[in-house]
Amino acid sequence: MDLSFTLEEQAFREEVRAFFRTALPEQLRAKLRAGHHVSKEEQVEWQRTLNKKGWAVPHWPVEWGGTGWDPVRQYIFREELMGAPAPEPLAFNASMCGPVIIQFGSEEQKKHFLPRMANLDDWWCQGFSEPGSGSDLASLKTTARRDGDAYVVNGQKTWTTLAQHADWIFCLVRTDPSAKPQRGISFLLIDMKTPGITVRPIITIEGGHEVNEVFFDDVRVPAENLVGEENRGWDYAKFLLGNERVGIARVGASKERVRRIKLLASESRHGNPPMIENARFREKLAAIEVELKALEMTQMRVVANMATLEGKPDPASSILKIKGSEIQQTLTEMMVELAGPEALAYQPHGADGRNEPAAAPEWALTSAPNFFNYRKVSIYGGSNEIQKNIISKQVLGL
């Protein structure tokens, strides 16, 4: 057992850091640090920069554009990426649909979709959740009826993140309504331009447009867009969700937030003593740092354990979701505390007729919206209650 990074690993970290220093546009970095979302164009441009470097999809097989890095290097890369902070590769492409196609897709699907995914030529979104199925995913109702060489899809998906940008959607659809809930589900790839698809925005509490409803009204999907076998979609979905777990701790992103809070709290604003001189604030931050360091070590243990588990998700990784989301949420809350009364003004798109500009700085104005928005992280991807149920059952045997 040796828990320090080897010299080679340290050198690798330096290499990654150096690349980000030169390749990442400064205004993009600044935007992320201020707590803003990046635009579609910025996301695409950055992904292509990564792809040119060969780092677009590090964890994919080398054959399909992966780097061949071991888990520790992949971990370091992710850490540095989030810490920069740089936009993270679109999860729907890189971590969700891509791996499923690699594992279960046809040769044609791989050849067609994977390079386009890696280069973000196609923007993918995820069609899993439905209005009636929150944590109970298997109760989904969207149907795909076989009709000649096509499936005809009807139904509704929801919480579809960034569907407004998407070229393709990967969907779970019910192909056998008579089978047990988990058995009659298939995994289908659908072109968003197909007639019969309607996207309707869902506005989140802070006023942002991140998620959508997607309606399917007799949408004809070529049968060749079925992934793997009909009615086996639930297995593929479980594989996909298992892959999601490690990244969900978002340790690198939280580290970046801690450093950012420290910087902001160290500055004297308007001649007042810096917040960091307040013992309460300082200790609250230190307490989160401890949790975060522990989580980082826990995450490394899960990563190291991945080889042993051969692709099966480590049930202990539910901790990553629970603790990771708690830490992220607490950090957004500390930003609100730091902003104090300057968190008050709502400035959605800068000034317009009814919203003249407020005097508060940018980071303070985004603090409350981020706090509100981040309530989602303990809800999505299997709520923290569901994660506790998983640990209770699978780890503790209760």
Place this chain on the structure above:
Amino acid sequence: MDLSFTLEEQAFREEVRAFFRTALPEQLRAKLRAGHHVSKEEQVEWQRTLNKKGWAVPHWPVEWGGTGWDPVRQYIFREELMGAPAPEPLAFNASMCGPVIIQFGSEEQKKHFLPRMANLDDWWCQGFSEPGSGSDLASLKTTARRDGDAYVVNGQKTWTTLAQHADWIFCLVRTDPSAKPQRGISFLLIDMKTPGITVRPIITIEGGHEVNEVFFDDVRVPAENLVGEENRGWDYAKFLLGNERVGIARVGASKERVRRIKLLASESRHGNPPMIENARFREKLAAIEVELKALEMTQMRVVANMATLEGKPDPASSILKIKGSEIQQTLTEMMVELAGPEALAYQPHGADGRNEPAAAPEWALTSAPNFFNYRKVSIYGGSNEIQKNIISKQVLGL
């Protein structure tokens, strides 16, 4: 609505306070402040002092020794009693068995038992819990079989507080094994000197002897010691448990602890800065004070509401149990923090051969035992989880 105390109420408080100032032996006060238990003799002597004053059982009907005070005066009296701090009247006599006999007992039972209870001539203990029945009280198994003019009792009770001192025990026993669990239970008064009763101590984690197991082996109890009707014991028990709720917040006792912690934390020990100068400690204490003040107001609201509810327990009073126990536990924990390394030594009965005296002061030596012992307060009297179930069902309708 007027939330301040009237001049009359304030004068009453002064009267109570003045009485405690003169009537309460100083060494008894000191013992309680240091976190020690009082002896049986001390408890009895103090109860007789109160009884002489006419304040032994304020909430009982005047006919049986009560004072006729309104709920606010009763509340003030309790507050001052706990705040003194003085020993509280033995709950088994004053708040539990007494009210049941007053409400449901025969005239003979009232005349015989009540005056002796008020004067602590008889020390009572409670025979409700059994090894198999924790939170699920109705599953009790101790039987009472009618045999001529007596019941023959067999079974085992547990968690019997201070049974080692007790002259009498009030028991729930199963008189109809064929009825539904709640239906076949009776309420029986049993002389602890009756042949067939064995008391076995249970030592709690800190080494104290507060609770016991009580075994009944063919114990013959005169039929006249049945309270009320046969098989109606569950109703009487519910009445009894409802009465218990208000006192359980123990606001006065916690206020006394807060003041005590402040005093100890304000002293410089060994030339070190007083703990109260540590912002973290000070704010932690302030946070508990806030919770405690809120609880005090909540308790007063429950008290004020009692008249309206006509004897039925206010389901919101479960809050008193939950918050009251949390606050008490946190205060014992703060005492451990205050004691620091001086909490380490275990000095159960002063020094003996294997335990020579440690240098730490008395309050520090009792801090950890009290912290350990007080884990019980979120378990007994219906665990906090059970209290949450009650609120969930009875208040929220879930």
Place this chain on the structure above:
Amino acid sequence: MDFDLSEEQRLLKDSVERLVADKYDFESRKRYGAEPKGYSDGLWAQYAELGILGLPFAEEDGGFGGGAVDTMIVMEALGRALVLEPYLATVVLGGGALRRAGSAAQKQKIIPQIAEGSLKLALAHAEPQARYNLANVAATAKRDGDGWVLNGTKSGVLHGDSADLLVVSARVSGDQTAENGVALFLVPADAKGLARRGYATQDGLRAADIDLANVRVGADALLGGEDDGLAVVRRVYDDAIAATSAEAVGAMQRALELTVEYIKTRNQFGQAIGNFQALQHQAVDMFTALEQARSMAMYATMMAQEGDANERARAMAATRVQVGRSGRVVGKNGVQLHGGVGVTIEFAIGHYFKRLTMIDAMFGDADHHLGILSDLGGLLPAA
């Protein structure tokens, strides 16, 4: 001690609750928010009709002679509906300064207009650099003949954009954070040299940043003495703490109801999610937080009448700690128990969460007040 409402108070409670129940469902609130001022002038007129705009003012000044308990009753009812109108700004803050510091002439001129709904006030005290330090006042007032000239910047002035008359604090003498030397002035919103930038706040209400550039006012604009404006502001902020605590309690109560309703009807895994014990206990934590906050809102209402400034300060700080923390528990658990829909703008729960968060941020958050309380030695004496 007596927790019962008087007959009048019960009537007041019933009538305000009925008004918001009739007129302030979630969809109506959206419509009111879309009106030009960001709230409904129609509702404002109905508040006047109901008598709540003149409530806390003395009858001889044109008010209705209500007390702190009456304000508590109104604010709690308004909190239930997340009311958008500037009741706090006009009646509690601006009106409070007038009530506590105004001359008979000033009061008798202005209060009837407030009561009839024709005049709205705002309290322009906070400044960008002050954070939560009420004594930090950089705006200046200089004598100019009989009158005064005001200069400076005020920020986060609640409903400052639509107020007709502003109560502006400015420093007449002393250092920027001196306790003495601050005066209050009545400044018409359309005064020359006064510029306002109005904006929505995170909770859908409104506020404004205000610049004062050589704003001239007459001698009769001075509200109270030249030296003790800060004492008035402190007192008014204490009133506002009591009032917003009651508002928060109303909001928490409704947030709990919405959440319980939701989990009773939302089905997952073949049953209502309200059957799951872990969720039940989260709802119970909301209830406990609510009731503890309710207790402290009552305490603050009682203590707002306390004359000893130090005692009042402890009580208000303690109240803010409890109400702030309770608000977070209720807001967060409420959203969490709603799941995905809880973070959408279409469900009411998120709006309650936002308002509760902003009430916490408005006059110093819970932790800030915990620091104040602990520096004041807490609530109980050492013994």
Place this chain on the structure above:
Amino acid sequence: MDFDLSEEQRLLKDSVERLVADKYDFESRKRYGAEPKGYSDGLWAQYAELGILGLPFAEEDGGFGGGAVDTMIVMEALGRALVLEPYLATVVLGGGALRRAGSAAQKQKIIPQIAEGSLKLALAHAEPQARYNLANVAATAKRDGDGWVLNGTKSGVLHGDSADLLVVSARVSGDQTAENGVALFLVPADAKGLARRGYATQDGLRAADIDLANVRVGADALLGGEDDGLAVVRRVYDDAIAATSAEAVGAMQRALELTVEYIKTRNQFGQAIGNFQALQHQAVDMFTALEQARSMAMYATMMAQEGDANERARAMAATRVQVGRSGRVVGKNGVQLHGGVGVTIEFAIGHYFKRLTMIDAMFGDADHHLGILSDLGGLLPAA
């Protein structure tokens, strides 16, 4: 980075775990505790046989050349069984001071005796007035010819009552809290003028208060330099933090197992209470706390080897915060989930709770270390 154990480490782990599994069930532990010294000398001999008493010492000094990871493995296994023997006192604390500061002659004389189990050590550093300030040393050492005369009082000396040889810190120069001027001395427990008052600790282990009244020791008793004893103590305490963190993890792991076993079998309301979701989630919170503590115990083990004192101090403070807090969660929830029996001395869970509490109190509790960490600027730089 590599989380795998080496072949030797795996063997070590297996053998220590097997020993405590075979010999240290709850009933045996009670018997050992009733032995005259409060622990089992028979077990101590078996530890020697297993090679763990000489584990961290260099081979040339008579030890087995183990590293921090080996100590972690042993302590975690001992923690599982709440072992009573003075492993921490002898090997980590007393032995650590010897290992880090002793001369070759001192080490080669003493370490073989430790390794074979014939000599027990204790570190007598803490004093009644010091609280958690390691630099607060009032005991004095004055030169006396070739040797020294020691005076002062030491308190809470872990297993000080049965140790054969004490490592005593005393001030040679400087103020009572000066960083320099403290020296360490090897003092036989039977030295003239040395009086011990032994007592049980709250967790069933042992400690002693020790008075030194003109205790004379020779020149060869000095351990390390005359000036840098405190630096050695700090280093040894850091080792002890890593070691007790591993011990705490072992204890938490076992406490969780006991609790899960209990709620699977305890029936209430017609079913195992482990079926109730609220209790399940409390057990999950224990698991999460345990795993986070395990991570930090590993981190501390790694950082105990860090040369930069400041970096090491941050890491150790952070570890104490997490382990202390996790210990409370595991201990409290474990007792709570056991219900009534959890607060009786007959069930193991209460003993785990007590040991975890005392580990927290021993070298500065979680909040104390949170203060240290925050004063050191936390773990991450501002950016």
